[in-house]
Amino acid sequence: MQLEGFSHISLRANSPIKFEETLHFYNAFAFKKCLDQLRSNGKEQTNGDDEENHIRNVWLKLDTARGNLTNKLIIKLSLSASAVDCDQKPNEDVDWGLEEQVIVLITKDIDKVRSQLQELGASVQDVPESDSEKLYALDPLGNVLLFTNKLAFPGLLNEQSHEGVPASIEGAAQPAEQPRKIAVLTSGGDAPGMNPCVRAVVRYGISKGCEMYAVYEGYQGLVDGGSQIRRMDWKSVRGWIRVGGTSIGTARCKPFQTSEGRLQGAENLIKRGIDSIIVCGGDGSLTGADVFRSEWPGLVDTLKDANRISAEQAEKHKHLTIVGLVGSIDNDMSSTDITIGAVTSLHRICEAVDSINTTALSHSRAFVVEVMGRHCGWLALMAGIATGADFVFIPERPPSEDDWESRLCNVTQRHRDLGKRKTVVIVAEGALDSSLKPIKADHIKSILCDRLGVDTRVTTLGHVQRGGSPCAADRVLATIQGVEAVRAVLTAKIDTPSPLIISRNNRVATCPLMQAVELTHEVAKAIQEKNFARAMELRDPQFAEEFDAFTASTILDDCNANIVLPDHRRLRIAIVHIGAPSGGMNAATRTAVRYALNRGHHPIAVYNGFSGLVRGTMQDATWIGVDGWTSHGGSELGTNRHVPGIDVDMGMVAYQMQKNKIQGLMVVGGFEAFSSLVELEKGRKYYPSLCVPICHLPATISNNVPGTDYSLGTDTSLNAIVSSCDAIGQSARSSRRRVFVVEVQGGKSGYLAVEAGLASGANTIYIPEEGITLSRLQSDVKHLLAMYMDDDADMSEGRIILRTEDVSETYTTDVISNILKDEGHQLFDSRTAVLGHIQQGDTPSPLDRIRATRLAMRCVQFIEDHSSNALDKAHGEKQPVPVELTDCDESVAVVGISGANVKNNSIKELLPITDLKKRKPRAAWWFEHRPLVDLLSGRGMFTPQAQKLLAEEHNSDNSSNENSSNNNQ
Structure with a gap:
């Protein structure tokens, strides 16, 4: 028989003597024991009949070479009293090559094999040929083995292939070309x-x-x-x-x-x-x-x-x-x-500063936190944005004032006068002033203590920033x-x-x-030449924009007077959350409120989604009212899935917007928010009060909103999933031979499963974009069997499979787990884990906080841009501000991330590329990562035909094949 494509060969013995003889026989040919199992056969045990009441399985493996890769030939040897008597052997007068089932092993040294068979007392039959030799032999169970020095012959192996060559007998077959x-x-x-x-x-x-x-x-x-x-x-x-x-x-x-x-x-x-x-x-x-x-x-x-x-x-x-x-x-x-390691380091900093915030708040203290960055202020700036720090100092953008100490004191005092009990200043280790004089944490502490009398502490994080799991x-x-x-x-x-x-x-x-x-060295050179604009330009594209976002949304002082709009351009902007809560919603709201206030607008917080809007549940948002929201998970405003025009009355929405003079609407949420914009855009022709700029800031862990690469909450969710998978993987490793099927959210989008699968080292994933078939499950069982066979007997690994919640109604998480358990032949068992709402996370990740800040500022700017013409016209003509500020298609849009940029995509642009039924875009940038999950988990590394098996079904059922003694699975 041809071995390639089979997961293992099954042999059964009906007596301990035959079992031990067979085990000794295959050990002589370098088959090594990788697992020895003893299990009950289900009968009631009585004294003296252990062998009858138990089945013993020993799994043997033989390394086989294919080019420069090593594969495994697996034999499952079972001892069971119910096995068919194996004493009948092929007649020695008949050519054993005519047997229907033959195990073929290829070797370079036929004479050595013959000598070894003689020592074992095995029956042998020579078949000499002109250009090769064939040597047939019987194992103690009567199975026919063929040893040959010919790499290929009709019906067995491809002539150019070295697949199935036992390395321990032949030595590694060398490919024609040496590997790189x-x-x-x-x-x-x-x-x-x-x-x-x-x-x-x-x-x-x-x-x-x-x-x-x-x-x-x-x-x-x-x-x-x-x-x-x-x-x-x-x-x-x-x-x-x-x-x-x-x-x-x-x-x-x-x-x-x-x-x-x-x-x-x-x-x-x-x-x-x-x-x-x-x-x-x-x-x-x-x-x-x-x-x-x-x-x-x-x-x-x-x-x-x-x-x-x-x-x-x-x-x-x-x-x-x-x-x-x-x-x-x-x-x-x-x-x-971005560089490898930067985001994890940012995580460590934010974790530390979030912890410092609580003690600073308790004692009404100031903390000066020094972070790494000799020539680069990325960590300091991003940590400042993500933690809501009061001030940051970085080398690329020194304070513009010569007397920066006075400005620091003015800003700190103004914030405290508003009711803020804590002050956090983040300084990069390479921070400079405009004269290139270093700005040190201890000096900042002295300024705050001496000038303001604020109890101040210095924390230098040092190498903590490099530590921890990625x-x-x-x-x-x-x-x-x-x-x-x-x-x-x-x-x-x-x-x-x-x-x-x-x-x-x-x-x-x-x-x-x-x-x-x-170019990197040029940054340091530009700083030394005081060409700070060039230094900022040489950083990543969003660096300067994010610095401006930090300043505009965090610092409230007289220096911001230059960003305040004239009276006639100031708007009443409502902020509403809709859909499931996700990390970053509150950070976005905080930035929108503070940036709007610094621009002179009137921000309005709407509670409990569009249902709350219909009831008029809203209030003016204040600068201090959103303080500390950057690190808050979930939705402080409250959220639900009620879509206007479908779940709530569109006329009441329009009425409340007109009654409260809402001139711009910022909707933060997932696909329900996208659907809301579709309905609001339709309602414009019936309700004039809806003819105002309306923007959608994507926020959903499923990352299924069209018009953006990332939605708020996706990174927080991925970290929650990966952290859970690490813990589950630890349990699986401790249990050695265990597979966990982990169910993740995502609806009809496989984003979380793909990215989390890549980040957690999952064995495979099941996503709606591919679906699940029986053949796919069968191939995955084969792959798991191959990997567990490849493991050392006492050092086996636990493994994880991720399944998206809506991938299949038939193949549920429990069904998949049970299939794996039953088909695992006791090599491994299976458990399930449903992460549920844990995936929404607790504290938003730094990336989600940073994206929230950037997108929220752009949303306010979007509303300004699409109302300015009407406002300027009314002001110039000395007319009252109209109810209808805009009716163009572009004024109802998704404000999303595209590559490194922020882009406004109108609803009408996005509808043709959106699958409304499946609630997701028709194309996904992340899907190109999908093949890497299987490849890096070892798919195709253990059996020569593993890639082929992905599309094939088993030709026969393993359990039924074990009913005869000489069968091969």
């Missing part, structure tokens, strides 16, 4: 996300047929060589996705800065056949890598001349490929929107960039500059490595 050898190293300061990056590089490289190596201790390991350069296999990076820092280490290396050190590093690489390096680090580490590449030809010549490498090695390794990945918590690399965003970023780095290696050309893997406009891209490094 790629090394990965981490250097510079550690960053959360480096481990997920290394994991993705190693596993994706292996999936592309490469030999993967890790250089331990950064460039120091490259110089030291030896055990510091290690071959990595699939299991080497198991579990790394949830581990912070870098497991392969990083160290400062002065020897590598010398030519002799680089020469030694080159020798160590060449002797291992490595000609490609993927480096994850900061600008210094990446510069060192590019220098290494530029010197490579000269280093190779020097090594050859000194006879340290052979001429053949020199010829084979004439060129070195370098690919860079940016691992930096500071987010200080130009040309990329957040969901960093895991996803590191994973997709790691995959792209391997692709860049495989497509690199000799004459092109070393590429740097970057994130731009929400997509992974590449740019010349040294160009990005030079």
